[in-house]
Amino acid sequence: AQSVAQPEDQVNVAEGNPLTVKCTYSVSGNPYLFWYVQYPNRGLQFLLKYITGDNLVKGSYGFEAEFNKSQTSFHLKKPSALVSDSALYFCAVRGYHTGKLIFGQGTTLQVKP
Amino acid sequence: GAVVSQHPSWVICKSGTSVKIECRSLDFQATTMFWYRQFPKQSLMLMATSNEGSKATYEQGVEKDKFLINHASLTLSTLTVTSAHPEDSSFYICSASRQGVGELFFGEGSRLTVL
Numbered sequence: 001a002q003s004v005a006q007p008e009d010q011v012n013v014a015e016g017n018p019l020t021v022k023c024t025y026s027v028s029g030n031p032y033l034f035w036y037v038q039y040p041n042r043g044l045q046f047l048l049k050y051i052t053g054d055n056l057v058k059g060s061y062g063f064e065a066e067f068n069k070s071q072t073s074f075h076l077k078k079p080s081a082l083v084s085d086s087a088l089y090f091c092a093v094r095g096y097h098t099g100k101l102i103f104g105q106g107t108t109l110q111v112k113p
Numbered sequence: 114g115a116v117v118s119q120h121p122s123w124v125i126c127k128s129g130t131s132v133k134i135e136c137r138s139l140d141f142q143a144t145t146m147f148w149y150r151q152f153p154k155q156s157l158m159l160m161a162t163s164n165e166g167s168k169a170t171y172e173q174g175v176e177k178d179k180f181l182i183n184h185a186s187l188t189l190s191t192l193t194v195t196s197a198h199p200e201d202s203s204f205y206i207c208s209a210s211r212q213g214v215g216e217l218f219f220g221e222g223s224r225l226t227v228l
Contacts, residue, residue: 106156
């Protein structure tokens, strides 16, 4: 079975400071990992993915994530947060055989001016 | 990027009626689409996997007769909530992907309110 855990319901950070949103996963076989962002009453926007290759993945809007196999983690990071980054962030893992995308519980990011 | 269109974006209906939600992949063919349900301030729960030309695969606990899924073409999947009740009120989101294990592209969601 595949699963994703986001241990923080909410992350608060001041604008201009670096941010980290944590994610750990469990999956059989190679992990296919994703980060999505959701704004209120909207669908999900794709930020970045790890399929294979370099452990540091760069994505949209200045976000990046680091795949750590030994710690089974895929934390989302950004060097300098913007107020407009405030939203709900989801980590997800996709099973190779099932194709299903399973989401973590989500983390609300609040960036204060 | 790929575009997935979902319609309607919101719908209000009376208890006992049926509601159909459409999900279209506009610029690519999707052999597989996925339907999710999201409650306020919660995560997305996978309801079913929609396969073009065959029956949908439902997740455990999802009523097949309540949530009818039809994937009649490579660009269209529909979710019909039959005999809707207030507890079916939710945000329904569809997604689709190109072949392989790449990212899924999501529709904008459909908010269903059953009175």
